[in-house]
Amino acid sequence: MGDPKRAGDWLAHFDRELRDRPWREVLGEWWPRLLPGIAAGATHGVIRVGHAVRVLRTDGENPQRLAELGQALGYWAARWQPVPGAGPLTGRSDVPTALAAVPRIPTQTGGIRDRLGRLPDVPDWPAAVAALRPPGDPAGAERTLTELVHRAGLDYLRFGHGNPVMLVHAVTAPTAVLRTLPALDPALWAPSVAAAWSATAAVTSVYAPPTPAPAPAVTVGGPAEVFARAARHGDAHVVKLADAVLEAHAATGDARVLAAAGYAGQLI
Template sequence: MPSISYHDAVNEALERMDDLGYERGAGVDLANHGPMGAEALAVLGYEGEVAGWVERYRVAMPHHEPPAARFPLDPDDESSWRPALGAFDRAGDWERLFARELAGAPWRDVLARWWPRLLPGLFAGLTHGLIRTAHAVRALYGSADGKPTQFQLAELARGLAYWAARYTALPGQARLRGSYDLAGAIAALPRVPGDGGPMHPGVARGRLARLADLPGYAEALDALAVEHAPYLLSEMTAQFSDVYLSHDEVFPVPLIHGVTAPAAARLVLPHLPADQYEPTLAALWQVHTALLLAFTTSRRGEGTGAWRAEPAPELRAELPSLDELGARAVEHGDEHVLKFTEACRREYALRPDPRFRAAVAVAQRRIAPLGK
């Protein structure tokens, strides 16, 4: 039995990280993963490890200063808030807006109001606006007494604020009126060959900037057929575990979000009106299409099971259990590994596909441990 509860471990972690800005890194703008990683660690059942992990995370990479609020945003006046979407220098204003909203209405009402407004910008921060929001939502409905703490509400305000401030609308619109299932839609998407160099984030950013002109992008948005939300979410997480396994030539972090973004949406959808399900699936498919075109140059082994023949030791023998992989994730410590392991464990419980376990095992090898 843990010596500290999930609720207390997460709340104490949020308090300890209350001073951290939205992003981190010297000369780069990487999302603050601290609250997400701490919450995932607690969900994995390692509540007693959260405090120590938070201290290691804080010193692993410098965080930027929290942005100051400057000009109020009016949530009831679209001409006030809409121009501030995607303006990171307004992050402090967004945080203050959401703090006011959450102080005056139940958090589910605030979420339902803003979800359709933010959804077209789902790619924000490589989907970290959505993911941070989802971890905050799970902490809120996981509260033992049902009463959110000030730090839990502040974390939801920051998740939504980061989403709004890094709001990134992709070109076109996915309508989910095609004839392919997800595997077929992925297979039908033509990849844009590279120049033979490594597929690092700088190359991907260039591709994202000209996404609308890349072959197959517009057609892909209309290729996928809509299905019942929980089923298609499981297809998304399983198929993009396969994508992750198939692309060891890609920098090892970005494609993880093809799994963690729909897994995060699954945490939030039960708290939203039913009419938000299909638009959320469409936005996720658009993000997936962008990830595939930006970061991959061919299908490689996608959909073939080729990963089973990979010489990596973790795939040669019987795959470790997810409990064992959870223990390894805690020892590894990297925030992406923690979040990915927790998401895949949760998805595996709904659909016991071996690709979840294999993808976690491979990610734990490809990604450097915390502080390394």
């Protein structure tokens, strides 16, 4: 895992796996192996898996959707990359407190691999990546992830100007994990929360500026209009963020989070 030169081998492997075995069985076997490398491809590995699983769960199986899942798993395996210092959650903080305490790397330059490589040198990082309170049961895991997506969406309105594209992933990575939970054994839900938190915290640390911007002026319509505007905009990250914040709005009822999609459209 983590060798991009083996991408073709991984794609062939998962193509065979998904032709020979039920997709939930394949996912259940490989999810805990892939999860520690959640930073893969700037979190696009888990994001692609989340999209594929959501459609398989809602629309049913067909060869194209199974192929999409296989390609997503293969991409994740080939790009597998851990978040430095990530592990089980041992903290007592709720999501807003933990997010507010995420330190920033001092030099925010270079690609994501370079930036993640600087995290071990940040004195407060080990405590920050473990600071979130672990969920006590599967229902708690779902609530924590829902709150993480919600708060990360609100944080985009404060810090998105720092790197409008990359900070989208602080929202879409935990969204992908949340969408995958129903297809997993509940025993995997708590480690899934820990990995999703590490991804959001890491992206925040290496791309978000230390100082928030003033509240942006964004016209917010209803959910349908928010997504229609994102679709007209056409940028993939604007569309993905709109997709994520619509779910956050549906889960929390907080209309403020919808503005994140419009703000991304202004910035990108």
